[in-house]
Amino acid sequence: MATPKIVLFYVFTPLADPEAVKLWQHTLAESLGLKGRVIVSKDGINATIGGDIFDVKKYVRATRSYEPFKKADIKWSNGEGDDFPRLSVKVRPELVTFGTDDEITVTEAGVEGGGEHLKPGALHKLLDERGDEVVFFDGRNAMEAQIGKFRDAIVPETDTTRDFIDEIESGKYDDLKGKPVVTYCTGGIRCEVLSVLMKNRGFEEVYQLDGGIVRYGETFGNTGYWDGSLYVFDKRMHVEFGDGAESIGHCVACEKPTPNFVNCANLDCRQQYLRCEDCTEKNRQPYCSDCVQAGIPAEVTAG
Structure with a gap:
């Protein structure tokens, strides 16, 4: 019996030939009968792929065999089967469309000038030390936060990722510029860029949740600071981190x-x-x- 699984990952790294990577990824995923979305750019790869566990494992091994992607942080979750309608592999100017490609510098070490990465345990340590001084800043579209967010998080008024620039330049968050601000998103990729943009605009102490909400949920389930469900972009629509999650x-x-x-x-x-x-x-x-x-x-x- 097939066991459906979904993997989510991204890697920021310079790619000399994104078109070649696109063709390789499409051929690889298609040959294994996988579906989902893969975005490739000159700055790396962002992928959500689903299928039978054995085929997904083959895909992950093959993808990591490519030197620039060998350290990809793969996040696994249970699928329902046929979680994506099709396979889509595209080349785009940005892995995440903030419209600020000229502000982002990517090296083999990743995005330069971003916020300090905090693993879930380190986040709790920061909260223990700084308490109410710490501010959660949602890096997703506002709709996603309707069903789940970090407790007392600030949710910017955004319909698309492009809206973040106007939001952080509006002045409505200027009182946060001297506070510890923890940015978070589904898997971490949006905060790689958002934290840079915030620092460039005067936010002094910016962090990003390493591995995003997915890693946090794997670590603390419903016992931490996360409330509700996580919105996901596949047939499941939402996931919970254990039994008893209260819907917000x-x-x-x-x-x-x-x-x-x-x-x-x-x-x-x-x-x-x-x-x-x-x-x-x-x-x-x-x-x-x-x-x-x-x-x-x-x-x-x-x-």
Whole structure:
């Protein structure tokens, strides 16, 4: 019986021929029947790949056999089978699209000038020593934080990664520039760049959670400072770090706690919003709040 697994990893390292790496990665993943998303740029690779555990292991071994990727920090999680609709391997100017490629310098050692990496245990040590002085800063899109975030974290008003520059240059976070700021994201890649951008704009003491929320959840489960579920970009939509995780998201129709996102029924919108399983089964509020406010009916009688 197949055992579906998903791996998430990134490596910042200079690549002389991203197109060649793209072709190799596509051929490798396709030959093993794997699906998912791989982004390659002159600065490295960012990948989320899923399939049967034996095929995924072959993919990981082959990828690490390439010298620039041999130290890739591979994060494993359980899949559900057919977690991705297709295999997509692309070359892009940036591994994470902040729109600030000219600010980032990548060497064989990784991104230069970023925040200090904190492993989960070191993060707890910092919190023990500095207490409420420490500020969590969410490096994901704001929607993802609706179902899970670090306790009392600041969640910038962002719909896309490109929005972060306007946010950190707006002045609304200037009071944090003298405080210890811990940036975090799903697997760590966005904070590699975000921490540089923040330091370049006057934030003096910036950290980044090493391995992201995924590594933290593996280490502390539901016993640490993480609350709720982790949004993921595959068929699962969300994952929890053990039994008993309390949902911090709320259904738009009935306000019950839920981590479940659905797409707006308006085909011109398709925005994701929270709706519990019960309300989804009964087809309550099939449109997002924005479409409801625009005059699309909030209730549709279940068929």
